[in-house]
């Protein structure tokens with residue numbers, strides 16, 4: 120994992136559940152030092168108890184800027200630099216266009232957008248401190264396949280992921296000369312507490328184990344973009360190549376026939 124003997128240090132936001140939890144467990148099993156961030160203290164404490172030498176639980180509400188400054192200072196006191204930061208924390212709320220309200224937009228943007236920005240503010244300086252000619256630091260953002268098409272009821276969620284992708288891609292432009300690789304991940308459907316709430320069929324849904332394997336493989340190869348599972352990637356990218364009118368027509372057909 121690291122040619123030197125120093126422990127590889129990973130920070131994962133949203134590590135108390137779903138994809139983030141699975142990633143944290145896997146990096147810990149590989150011997151990495153993991154900063155696990157989320158609001159659910161109990162779930163994080165269990166993980167820290169399991170790996171007392173390697174797992175550092177940080178209770179933080181990432182949508183709260185002040186709480187993030189506190190968490191960032193706490194992390195800085197425990198570590199000189201980060202090798203890898205995975206900004207994964209997020210949520211999904213569907214929009215009912217017949218009863219438009221601010222609520223789903225505010226809820227989703229608070230964590231998927233503002234939470235990502237708040238996390239970047241304390242992660243980037245720590246990634247920059249990784250001074251090594253042979254080993255570059257890495258910043259990873261967990262986006263979604265939803266970012267590539269105007270999916271039904273996803274006006275809030277899709278917009279938050281498109282915003283995140285724009286942010287990460289424009290960071291590539293301004294930070295291109297820095298020794299920090301940037302990776303965006305677009306998972307398809309993954310069975311987690313988040314998607315357990317879905318009331319529709321989830322084509323090609325994967326387990327968190329399958330998702331974590333793809334994500335870690337892509338991170339290991341320092342890919343710019345990690346997308347999975349391949350049947351959904353192929354289908355959605357094919358639709359995305361069509362003119363917008365054709366995309367909308369097709370998505371209207373699909374959403375009218377889904378349960």
Ligand SMILES: NC(=O)c1ccc[n+]([C@@H]2O[C@H](COP(=O)([O-])OP(=O)(O)OC[C@H]3O[C@@H](n4cnc5c(N)ncnc54)[C@H](OP(=O)(O)O)[C@@H]3O)[C@@H](O)[C@H]2O)c1
Nearest residue numbers: 133135136137138157158159181208209263308309311313
């Ligand atoms: N599951 C899918 O099908 C799927 C597909 C594409 C993309 N994704 C993306 O993958 C990421 C993880 O999703 P998941 O399915 O694993 O969801 P999940 O099981 O609900 O986990 C979400 C994580 O985010 C944390 N979180 C939420 N709000 C937070 C806040 N304000 N402050 C700190 N932590 C917060 C939660 O921790 P606490 O509640 O303890 O704070 C939890 O650990 C999300 O960004 C999601 O958009 C998921």
